[in-house]
Amino acid sequence: MEFLSKKAKNISPSLTLAITAKANALKASGKDVISFTVGEPDFVTPQFIVDAAAAAMKNGHTKYTAVPGILPLRQAISANLKAKHGLDYAASQIVVSNGAKHSIYNVLLALIDSGDEVIIVSPYWLSYPEMVSLCGGIPKIITTTKDNNYKVTASELKQAISKKTKAIIFNNPSNPSGIVYTKNELMALAKVLEDASIFILSDEIYDELVYTNEPPFSLASFSEKLRDKTIIINGVSKAYAMTGWRIGYTASNSALASAMDNIQSQTTSNANSIAQHASIAALTPSSNADNFLKNLKETFCKRKNLLCSLLDKMPTLPYIKPNGAFYVMLNVSQFFGKTLHGKNIKTATDFSELLVEKALVVTIPCEAFGAEEFIRLSYAVSEKDIAEGVKRIAEFILF
Numbered sequence: 286m287e288f289l290s291k292k293a294k295n296i297s298p299s300l301t302l303a304i305t306a307k308a309n310a311l312k313a314s315g316k317d318v319i320s321f322t323v324g325e326p327d328f329v330t331p332q333f334i335v336d337a338a339a340a341a342m343k344n345g346h347t348k349y350t351a352v353p354g355i356l357p358l359r360q361a362i363s364a365n366l367k368a369k370h371g372l373d374y375a376a377s378q379i380v381v382s383n384g385a386k387h388s389i390y391n392v393l394l395a396l397i398d399s400g401d402e403v404i405i406v407s408p409y410w411l412s413y414p415e416m417v418s419l420c421g422g423i424p425k426i427i428t429t430t431k432d433n434n435y436k437v438t439a440s441e442l443k444q445a446i447s448k449k450t451k452a453i454i455f456n457n458p459s460n461p462s463g464i465v466y467t468k469n470e471l472m473a474l475a476k477v478l479e480d481a482s483i484f485i486l487s488d489e490i491y492d493e494l495v496y497t498n499e500p501p502f503s504l505a506s507f508s509e510k511l512r513d514k515t516i517i518i519n520g521v522s523k524a525y526a527m528t529g530w531r532i533g534y535t536a537s538n539s540a541l542a543s544a545m546d547n548i549q550s551q552t553t554s555n556a557n558s559i560a561q562h563a564s565i566a567a568l569t570p571s572s573n574a575d576n577f578l579k580n581l582k583e584t585f586c587k588r589k590n591l592l593c594s595l596l597d598k599m600p601t602l603p604y605i606k607p608n609g610a611f612y613v614m615l616n617v618s619q620f621f622g623k624t625l626h627g628k629n630i631k632t633a634t635d636f637s638e639l640l641v642e643k644a645l646v647v648t649i650p651c652e653a654f655g656a657e658e659f660i661r662l663s664y665a666v667s668e669k670d671i672a673e674g675v676k677r678i679a680e681f682i683l684f
C-alpha cells in the first residue's frame with residue numbers, strides 16, 4: 286500500500302494480541318481450547334477499586350485532568366516508591382499515562398533522536414524494538430544465553446554500550462522469560478550503568494509478582510547518579526488486575542518528566558480521569574490492597590510451582606526456570622528438523638501452530654521475543670487448565 290508511511294509499513298502487529306484473539310475465536314466456536322497466551326491476570330479488578338471508580342463518576346470527576354495526572358494519584362505513586370524502594374520523587378517527577386506501554390513510548394519520544402541506539406536484552410517483550418524503531422531509534426539486542434540463565438552479565442552490558450547508545454530498556458521481572466535478577470546481579474549491572482552516559486528505562490511492571498524472598502530492588506536505588514538517569518516504569522495493570530483501565534506511570538528526573546508532560550499534552554492529554562481515581566485506591570496502602578496483592582501472588586506462585594513440577598517430568602522440553610511474572614518459556618528446538626504428526630518442524634511457530642491444530646493448546650512462539658528456540662506459556666489460567674494443557678503437550682510430543 287503506497288500511501289502508508291515507512292513507519293506504518295515497517296511496524297509488525299503485536300503477535301501476542303493476534304494469537305490471543307485467535308485462541309478466543311476458537312473458544313467462541315465451541316472448541317475445547319486451552320490457551321496459555323494470556324498477558325493479564327485472570328482476576329477481576331477488586332471491588333474496592335471498582336467502588337472508587339464509581340464514586341469518582343458520581344462525584345463528577347469526569348473532565349479533563351492535569352496532563353501528567355491528578356495530584357493525589359501522583360502523590361500516591363510517589364509514596365508507593367518511597368515505601369518500596371526508599372526513593373524520594375516529588376509529585377512533579379511522576380507522569381501518569383495510558384498504561385505502561387504508553388509511558389515507555391513517551392520516554393522514548395523524549396529521549397531518542399534518529400539513529401540513536403537503544404539496548405534491549407533478549408528474550409525481550411516484543412513491543413520494545415517496535416517502539417524504538419517507531420521513534421527513529423535503532424534497537425541493539427544483547428542475546429543472553431543458557432550459561433547465565435538468560436540474564437545479561439555486566440561484561441556483556443559493558444561491551445554493548447557504544448558512543449551511539451542513548452538508553453537501555455531493562456525489564457525485571459522479565460516478560461517473556463519470568464526470570465528475576467538478584468540484588469547482587471542488579472548491583473553488578475548498576476556499576477556499569479553508573480559510569481555510562483546512557484539512560485535506563487527500568488520496566489518494573491511485574492514487580493509485585495516475584496516468588497523469591499528478596500525484597501524488590503530497583504536500579505534507581507543504587508545511587509543518586511544512577512537514579513538521575515533511570516526512568517522507573519510501572520503501572521496498575523498487572524498487580525491490581527487493571528489491564529483495561531489503562532494507567533501506567535513514570536518516575537524520572539524533572540527535565541524528562543516535563544518533556545513527557547509536553548509530549549503527552551500534544552498527543553493524548555491526560556489518562557482516563559475515572560481510572561486515575563480508581564488507581565489512587567489501588568496504590569494507597571490499605572488492608573484491601575494488601576490482601577489482594579497477597580492472594581494474587583500466592584495464587585500465581587502456586588500455579589508456577591504446579592506448572593514447573595509438571596514440566597520437570599518432560600525432559601525433552603527444557604524450560605527457563607521462572608521466579609516472577611506469570612510466564613514460562615519452553616525450548617522446542619530439539620524438534621527442529623524432525624517430523625511431528627506428519628509435519629516437518631522448522632521453527633517455534635511451526636511447533637506452536639501444530640500444537641493448536643493437533644492438541645488445541647495455544648502458546649506464543651517466541652521469534653518475536655528474540656528467542657527463536659522457544660514458545661511462551663502464560664500461567665494466568667486455572668490449575669485445572671495447567672494440568673490438562675501440559676498433559677496434552679506431553680501427548681503431542683510423545684506421538
Ligand code: PLP
Pocket residue numbers: 324383384385386387410456459460488490520521522528532533
Ligand atoms: N511492560 C511489559 C514487560 C509488559 O509485559 C506489558 C504488558 O504486557 C507492559 C509493559 C504494558 O503494560 P500496560 O498494560 O500497563 O500498558
